[in-house]
Amino acid sequence: MDREKIKIDLLIHDLKVPLAIVESGITLLLEKPEKYGPLTAKQKKVLIRTLRNTKVTQTLVNDALELGKSREGIVNLTSFSLSNLFEETLIELFDLVDINTSERIKTCTELSELKEILSENGLALIIDEGLWSQDVCLDEAKIKQILRNLLNNALKYRKSIVEIKVDKKDDHLFLSVKDDGEGIPSVFHKKIFESYFQLEAKNGAPIRGSGLGLAGVLILVEDLGGKLFLESEEGEGADFSLELPLPKKT
Numbered sequence: 001m002d003r004e005k006i007k008i009d010l011l012i013h014d015l016k017v018p019l020a021i022v023e024s025g026i027t028l029l030l031e032k033p034e035k036y037g038p039l040t041a042k043q044k045k046v047l048i049r050t051l052r053n054t055k056v057t058q059t060l061v062n063d064a065l066e067l068g069k070s071r072e073g074i075v076n077l078t079s080f081s082l083s084n085l086f087e088e089t090l091i092e093l094f095d096l097v098d099i100n101t102s103e104r105i106k107t108c109t110e111l112s113e114l115k116e117i118l119s120e121n122g123l124a125l126i127i128d129e130g131l132w133s134q135d136v137c138l139d140e141a142k143i144k145q146i147l148r149n150l151l152n153n154a155l156k157y158r159k160s161i162v163e164i165k166v167d168k169k170d171d172h173l174f175l176s177v178k179d180d181g182e183g184i185p186s187v188f189h190k191k192i193f194e195s196y197f198q199l200e201a202k203n204g205a206p207i208r209g210s211g212l213g214l215a216g217v218l219i220l221v222e223d224l225g226g227k228l229f230l231e232s233e234e235g236e237g238a239d240f241s242l243e244l245p246l247p248k249k250t
Helices: 003-014 016-031 041-071 082-097 099-106 111-120 140-157 213-223
Strands: 078-081 123-126 135-138 162-169 172-179 227-232 238-245
Touching: 003 016, 003 041, 016 041, 041 082, 041 140, 078 082, 082 099, 082 111, 082 140, 099 111, 111 123, 135 140, 140 162, 140 172, 140 213, 140 238, 213 227, 213 238
Parallel strands: 123 162
Antiparallel strands: 078 135, 162 172, 172 238, 227 238
16 A cells, blocks of 8 residues: 555545635626625636636646546546537636637537637547547546647647547547647657656747646556557647547446
């Protein structure tokens, strides 16, 4: 029994309660002015920003707990639709940077409508209509964490567009997230998945810092029995793709 790891995991877990209370309090102030009093426009702006960052922290806590489960080999298989997975992940991402786009995604009823909204924001979603509505049997929390980290990285380092491709062949799901940014020199293709490794800034370009994100993605993919690939050359963007085996529905 790793006593230190258990102490850290317990500390992370216990953060969930105060964060939930903070989120609830802010939400009540924003949604119940008749009970708690009216807010000025500036007050609303500050509270909305605080709420978004509270949700970011909640996501980080959940991600840390999920990685802890992966270290213990815990996989929770459930059946869920790819449409729900992508919509929920995209809503989480845009909630933090563009609330209007997030609200538009929430009201989407057709794949074509979602693609149009994403296109306006520099994202190209490539997926077959039939596959979009299909259910898959995987660990939904882990897949969402993988997708969120890959999209966060791609959006951070793109020049103009991020391309998301989803396909299914036989009993495997294929997913790739590609940006058109500065790319990653081949000499760093293995080190980029190491914890806390960062590429040094060059010519004033932003540092591509993987921190724990890509290291965590690799762990999650491998725990699901999958493979993670990187195709990138300096100046030509980066394409992270994964191949996941699909267990039979339970």
